[in-house]
Amino acid sequence: MVFHTNGYWKETETLQKKVSLMREWILGLDHRETLNAKALLACIVWDSGNYVKAHELQLQVLETRMRFLGKEDPDTLETMSNLALSFIQRGEYKKAEEFQLQVLGTKENTRGTNHPLTLETMQNLALTYHYQGLYAEAEVLQTKVLEAKKTTLGPEDPDTLQSMGNLALTYMWKMEYSKAEILQKEVLEIRKRIWGCGHPDTLWAKENLLGILRSQIRDVNENKEKQLWQDIESLAGQEDTTKLSTINDEVVTFIWQGHYNDLHQFQ
Numbered sequence: 001m002v003f004h005t006n007g008y009w010k011e012t013e014t015l016q017k018k019v020s021l022m023r024e025w026i027l028g029l030d031h032r033e034t035l036n037a038k039a040l041l042a043c044i045v046w047d048s049g050n051y052v053k054a055h056e057l058q059l060q061v062l063e064t065r066m067r068f069l070g071k072e073d074p075d076t077l078e079t080m081s082n083l084a085l086s087f088i089q090r091g092e093y094k095k096a097e098e099f100q101l102q103v104l105g106t107k108e109n110t111r112g113t114n115h116p117l118t119l120e121t122m123q124n125l126a127l128t129y130h131y132q133g134l135y136a137e138a139e140v141l142q143t144k145v146l147e148a149k150k151t152t153l154g155p156e157d158p159d160t161l162q163s164m165g166n167l168a169l170t171y172m173w174k175m176e177y178s179k180a181e182i183l184q185k186e187v188l189e190i191r192k193r194i195w196g197c198g199h200p201d202t203l204w205a206k207e208n209l210l211g212i213l214r215s216q217i218r219d220v221n222e223n224k225e226k227q228l229w230q231d232i233e234s235l236a237g238q239e240d241t242t243k244l245s246t247i248n249d250e251v252v253t254f255i256w257q258g259h260y261n262d263l264h265q266f267q
Contacts, residue, residue, distance in 0.1 A: 013048060016041045030068035032075065035061055039079065051089060058083045072110060077103050081121060084128070093132045100125040114148045126166070135174045142167040156194060158201070161187050165208060177216045184209045 020037040027034050042057035062083055065076040080099050087096035104125060107118040122141045129138040146167055149160040165187050171180035188209055191202040 010048070012044050013041070016044050029064065032069070035065055035069075035075065038064075039075075046086075051086070055083075055086050055090070058086055071102075072106050077106060081124065085124065088128060088131065093128055096128045097125065097132075100128060113144075114152055119145050119148055123163070123166070126170075130170065130173070135170055139167065139170050139174065142170055156190050161190060161201075161205075165205065168212065169208065172212045172215055177212065180212045181209070184212050 016037070020034070020041050023031065023034040023037045038057065039061050042054045042061060045057060046054035058079065062076070062079045065073065065079055069076050071077075080103050084096040084099035084103070087093070087099065100121060104118070104121045107115065107121055111118050122145050126138040126141040126145070129135070129141070142163065146160070146163045149157065149163050153160050164183055168180045168183035168187065171177070171183065184205065188202070188205040191199065191205050195202050
């Protein structure tokens with residue numbers, strides 16, 4: 001899709017509409033390829049910034065897939081997952097939670113608890129809990145995901161480390177700072193050893209640890225505060241520590257960034 005990758009949203013949308021209509025005319029409304037074309041159209045519309053229209057298209061795709069393919073079909077489940085993430089973007093967290101719980105239950109029954117797609121759904125549901133301030137519920141799911149990834153992928157796999165970082169930040173929001181600090185330090189040390197200090201993922205891990213350290217300052221005594229500032233300055237090195245005031249607000253965006261990429265995978 002040359003137009004799409006170069007940012008020609010209107011041109012891409014026009015072409016994809018023609019593809020979708022042609023498939024509907026030749027193959028029928030209920031054909032899998034017709035539904036795939038409509039799902040891709042939703043993706044293109046989303047990328048153009050028209051989130052309302054993209055959401056409406058997703059709802060249409062889901063209704064048709066549910067009717068013709070069934071609620072346990074992989075394409076139906078994928079549409080439900082994407083629609084749940086669209087609800088998150090709209091701030092409709094309860095609707096997102098409802099969809100994700102349905103998808104999770106089906107995937108656990110059909111694929112097993114440790115299947116990558118099941119774990120992905122658990123992570124997305126944990127994200128939804130996080131945005132609702134339900135940190136205990138998020139922690140339960142994130143712990144399951146982390147243990148499963150350690151077993152299936154190994155403790156130093158990038159996906160395992162991302163899940164470890166997710167859990168560390170949940171501990172931070174629960175004000176369980178010692179747990180958060182220990183876990184995030186482990187993430188940082190592994191990433192430094194494997195990828196080096198200048199790798200983007202290592203830098204993200206470092207900034208998240210800085211955020212965890214700084215978040216403790218308002219809740220500790222004077223001696224502990226001095227120690228924390230020493231740790232922050234040591235970790236930050238030559239960076240301007242006045243910039244660290246923004247880290248606590250941005251830290252969640254860092255860690256969940258990977259999940260929002262799923263919003264673009266409508267097909």
